[in-house]
Amino acid sequence: MTSIEAHEYYMIEEETLNIYISKVDTTGCTISAAKKIGATKQLISSYINYNLEEIKPRNKYINVHVFARSQSQYLFTKSSKNPKKHVLDDMELLKWWKKVLEQTFTDSNKQNIKKWYYIPGDAVESKARSLIKKDNDNWIYGYPYNNESKVDDVIPKFDDDAKARWLDHLNDNNENDESDNINVKDFWEMVSIGGEFSGGKIAGFFWVNIEGSKSENLKSEGYETTLLENLKKNVGGITFDEQEFIKILQKFFELEFYDDDVALKSSKDWSKIFEDFCAQKGINDGVLEFVVEQPQEIESNDGGGTNLQSNLYKRKPAENNEKVNVLSPSLIKRVKK
Structure with a gap:
């Protein structure tokens, strides 16, 4: 058994659909670990492809956001107590997410696709970059935001997201709107030293941006x-x-x-x-x-x-x-x- 939690945000004027996949979980109740992981991959891939094939014609842009953090359970209560449940460690989970997203978008040749992933913290940068293959890998290590931009202008706040918690923390602790002066580069440096990234923990962010073909008649009459x-x-x-x-x-x-x-x-x-x-x-x-x-x-x-x-x-x-x-x-x- 497997399940995902996803949030969809339509930005009508910008013709954009933002998808935030916030949770993925399994019960561990399956015939084999291989089939369990395969089912989860298939569920995510089918969900994203549904949006690409059925929802995409209504939107010029689709942005997929993922925050990958290893935990023993997310959606299925007490599933962590199931001895058959295989919980991926930090780096295994990041590799898994990168592979799932890579396979999902491999066959999408009708759109202009850009993919990023980022693991906050200088100490893990070499490990993070090792996830990029030497040949035929079109991932960008980093994030889709300009380093000099103000965080409040470019970084979205999603529910149960490490970025959002830090943005809320900054806003709550800066009475004079000093958070308005914090740029993206400084923000990521702050994120890397606390919360989900302290005590040797490793968590990462993935972004996939899909832009519709120039030939699509998105502005047809009516x-x-x-x-x-x-x-x-x-x-x-x-x-x-x-x-x-x-x-x-x-x-x-x-x-x-x-x-x-x-x-x-x-x-x-x-x-x-x-x-x-x-x-x-x-x-x-x-x-x-x-x-x-x-x-x-x-x-x-x-x-x-x-x-x-x-x-x-x-x-x-x-x-x-x-x-x-x-x-x-x-x-x-x-x-x-």
Whole structure:
């Protein structure tokens, strides 16, 4: 059994879809370790390819963001206690992610693709660079941000992301907006000395940017108007408030997956919970879709329009008191009965 958690952010005016893959986990309950890892690779590849093949025509750009950090469990409660679960160490996980992303985009010859990866900390730079093959490797060691740019202008803040925690820390501890003066180079130096990167720990970041072909007729008559209206109004047809979303998700996290028998029972229990929820909401195809709150546009610090970080987190309060789930439908949307 395997699962991923991903968040999708549509930047309508920029014709951009940003995908942040925040968690990947397995239960360890499988026939062999090889098949388990293969299934996880296939799940990630299928998810990304779905966006490239089905969602891509609606967006000129797709950006995939990954923060790779080794832990014993992320999504399946008590799966770390399963002796059959194989947890990759720090460097194994980085190699695994690089290979998965490499294979996923190998056959994508219709787009202009750029790939970066970066492991904060000078002490691990030689190890990080060793991941690049001498021949036919089109990865760039580094990050897709200019060193002299201000971090608040170019680095997005995602949920459960080391970069976001440092950005929040800077903003909370600089009363006079001194964080506005911190550039990208200084920011990465600060990230490398604490949190997920202290005590000999190694974690890394991956970015893949896909730009649509110049020949794609993205501006055909009526296209932009239709796209804007559809995305602004809804990303589905079912509205969930925050508490309802948390409640249904919490039921999953209360289930346990520490051996085959328990995992099988938990899977059946979750299927029943999910089916009952769908029946309650009148959903026949087992797919949950969300209407999401639209953020207000906030100008960037240099007055040059909006940036990704503003679109994600710097939101003005809604005029009404109704709360809706602002997470993308990617977490549950494509779960089938």
